Amino acid sequence: MPNKSAPSMQDVYTKPGHLFRRMQQIAVAIFMEECAALDLTPVQYAALVAIRDDPGIDATRLSALVAFDRSTLGNVLERLEAKDLIVRRPTPDDKRIKVLHMTAKGQRLLAKAMPAVDRAQERMMAPLAPSERKTMMALLAKLVHLNNGVSRAPLRIEHGKARRTAAAPRRRALNGTASEQTHA
Amino acid sequence: MPNKSAPSMQDVYTKPGHLFRRMQQIAVAIFMEECAALDLTPVQYAALVAIRDDPGIDATRLSALVAFDRSTLGNVLERLEAKDLIVRRPTPDDKRIKVLHMTAKGQRLLAKAMPAVDRAQERMMAPLAPSERKTMMALLAKLVHLNNGVSRAPLRIEHGKARRTAAAPRRRALNGTASEQTHA
DNA sequence: TCGTTATTGACAGCATACTGATAGACTGCA
């Protein structure tokens, strides 16, 4: 009988946790290589896209849209503002909130980033055949969707786009739990 | 014609980079939940396993075995030592090196961690059917394998287990590049 | 043997993540 009394590195190498960590390392490295000239991180890119999609959004709602931890996002936005890619403005209707808008510089950078980001996505999947990529992405999407809500930063998409205004009272319950799935 | 002039969040959601980041978030969250009582992170767990597998290894070689960045590993080892799970000792033959050994406390913790780690791995794959899990893991392993060398911390396994001794001069070229694959 | 090159551990600095706490602002309900 083989010795099963203790885990070895050979076991670790085949475990999902190890492989997901490695793949994340690789994905970030490739992204950073492609975007080196733009001084843009994956997280910053996603935040910019979301802000451009939804101008006037506030930081807490943004964190739900891009599935970032709220505490982390504060620093990310600070850096984006320091680089003049976005602006944060307080609002008269709700003094707790600072709404986010892209600057012209941010728009230009995002346009330039697009091809670089696409190249990065291509490169990380390059080792797989086209049919394998499809399978991989379908399974990965399923895994992420059905595990949404596990981490501190689950993805939460506001349906009906009735974003908060002075007239429309804000929807409650932004604090989703693990059992609550955003898309059914 | 649809407007393809700019990326939207809907595009980002389906990109590999986004999904890998989300999955890593989820995997770490699940691991930490299962190991909360043990005060052990995924990275610390892998380091412990590797040190137990290969007592007397030094930090640089360890970083290659577990695919950690060398700079990060220093802090990880510091914390493991502070928790009395490992010891770092200088050697007379090479004054640059500090060799690593597990303590009895580390052994005990590792034994206790095993079932928790297994539960974590189960949980993160739980949403997939057994056949889907197999497919996913095979593709993920392939992707990581063939992209090994891309990040700053590629996996490098020493073949022939001729670890350095006073008699045997150390193998050169630990500085692998992206083109160099560890296993053919 | 002696100078060049490599290796090692340690740092400083930046960016992403998460936990938990806090102060101020707002809402809804009694």
Place this chain on the structure above:
DNA sequence: TGCAGTCTATCAGTATGCTGTCAATAACGA
């Protein structure tokens, strides 16, 4: 109306991950 509970941004603390640098040490080649 007034207060309890909620929501916002922010902060301190911890951990990972990367870039780049440094001094001490070791190996190698001329």
